[in-house]
Amino acid sequence: MKNKSGRPRKSALNEAAAGNKNGRRRQNLKATRNEAAASNASEDRLSKLPNDLLLNILERVDTLDAIRTCILSKQLLKLPTMLSRFYLTFSRKQVFRTNRAVAHVADNILSTRSPKVTISELKIRFVLLPDVSLTIGRFVARAMATQKVGTAEFEIVTKKRHDLCSSDDLLQFGKQLNDLFGACPRAFAGLTSLWLQNMRFEHDQLVEIEVDQGKFERVELICLPKLQRLTYDNWFSSEDPLYFGFVPQLSKLSLVKTGIRSDKTLELSQLLANVPSIGDLCLDFGSEKIWILPECPKLLKPALNKLQHVNLEHLPEGCDLAWTMFILEAAPSLKELCITVWDHWCIMITNKELRKKYCFCEKADVKWKPYALISSTRIWLSSPSTGSNPTAILCDTLGVLWNMRLI
Template sequence: MDAFTGAVRALLTRVPPAEGVCDSLKVLFLSIYTSSPLSSIGRLVEDIVGLGNTECLEFCIFLPLTDPLGSDIEIGQEFMAFFRAYPVAFSWLTRLTLEYHAFRHSDITDLISTCGRLRHLSLRFCRLLDLHSTLKIDVPCSELQELEFVGLLCTRIELVSVPKLRQVECKCWYLENPPVCFGHVPELRVVILYSKANAWQEPFTLSECLSSSARNLSTLTLGFGYQMIWIQPEPPKQLTPIFRNLTSVFLSSIFSECDLSWTLFILEAAPALHDMALSRHSCIKTPKYSAEKTNVVWEPSKYLKHLNLKGLHILGCENEDKVTNYIRLVMERAVGLWLIQLYGENPCTYCDATNLERSKAEKASRHRIKEQLTHGSSSSMEIIIC
């Protein structure tokens, strides 16, 4: 880190304006361990941004490799001291990534409010000092457009008012469901929720989580880690006001034994839906404390006729009867469907899902599914094996 800090100093030390090197510095991205001399870097960054030409300033601040994970409180305090010591630098910050920091609730609000140009905030494996408290983000005047939470330890995240927010990604939560609740987020376009369900977590409905102010939501990704489905289907009455502009849905990492008809509750609630994709896999490893895998019960309306769904994409075709029956169910209700794509499985990081025998069997399944769907059919629908 001494060598790195020396290099940063050499880069950022302001040269006479006549040479014009740093005067035109528009993009600055610094990836720092908290053991580095932050104060000297802070002063140099303030000199650069004080020129007024910087358009993008990004800090990624990580836990030093030599520090134990239990030092997150000390590291969080060190970062906040750095933040308060250099308000000019942070007022120009556009992106911030923090790993393994512990914060008071007010620290996050102060950070967002002070960083007037901050558009992207990522908190990875951070936590609140009081684990059983809720992180409330109420920043009606902020420029925040993207939020990423990975393994954040707190009871829940409440986005009370973040009017320019466009994308939220929440992964690997450990406490209560739902992990995040949306308030005033009128510009929200993309929501990504991905986590394995723990035994103490109960399924929740999307209307508990998503706000009716999110009327511009266009892309939804839900990932289940091949474990229990933590979404509870619900009638369209609650969801259609939120899903009226939803065009793309990706339901990721569904365990292969799971019946798929429950996914049609989204089709029923999203009249503008254009593409729906599912990925399936029978993972041989189940994490400790994982919730029990159970089928989700949902009976789609027999009167459902969807006019806008054009593409159905399925990754992983184990248990071909389940897949074939599901595709037929969608075909009956999505009257405008013209493309079905069947893909092989993606490699699984938890088990050997890419061995040659399994790959050949899965490819044969996809071809049999195609034959069953096209046999005796006069439909002009295209079915592609990928």
């Protein structure tokens, strides 16, 4: 409708405006619905992926995060029991809050999963608390007995930090671990790695100790009256890796270390100050840095007074063997010294960038000031890298000195 001037009436304009608004509203509503549908379709894409691909994704995150993800979809709920890798690890603050949750979740998953699915990796970090620790130990022991398990690791932390622990606390934590071990021996028997902190143990019947890849600041053997043999393979400490207290029967010591620049050079006179009965000593240098300091025989003699057999293994090629002579002077009872010089390419890192990154030394040798020899002995020298069959040369002290150009 138009008025006399030819213009549309106001009522017609209002109706048209209302119509446009309704049209826009319908368009906006339709667009919103389309966006919601697209969003739902996008969210549903995850559950539509093949199980193998979903498991590959879920096994790359912590197991609890994977479980939280599976709760979002019915299609995903069955996947936690199909996981082959379990990582139940948290920061210290999270561990204290979720220690029971770790036990509950892990128990539910491992008890309902199919034994036909191999557990390739199992890593659990928990606080050493008697009730919860026992629950974790039992379900892991059950998994070890009923299922195939590849690598398994416990990382056990204590309720107190090291700087807050008293001597009584350390003994208590050690006792709690012993109790857990006694209650769940199968769980510990199947472990391939065990990480501990803040514990002290008493075991007066222990005869032999072997520590492999020990990430300890220091292992203190305070009172082990029957200990006879000790092996420590690759420690990770900038200090002396061992402290010996009362170990009157310790006669065989084997130390293996691939040394880098930051490693401390050990002094046997200090390390073995309380070990007067060492008769067999093996030092393996992994074809890298020499981490033993040649010392004055007068200082070292009390520690090596009963030493009869010495093996110096995997000395780097090109190493000046003169430094080894300090052992001859300090060990009057020595019967045999076996030295293996070998750049073992299978165990060495040869890439220059990696050697620089991990602080390997370019020059691994040490220097020694010759002293007058006080004994003679027989020495085996071998160099496996010179041929497929290692060559052993038996010679007396004068012959060795001649080969080393000392006389």
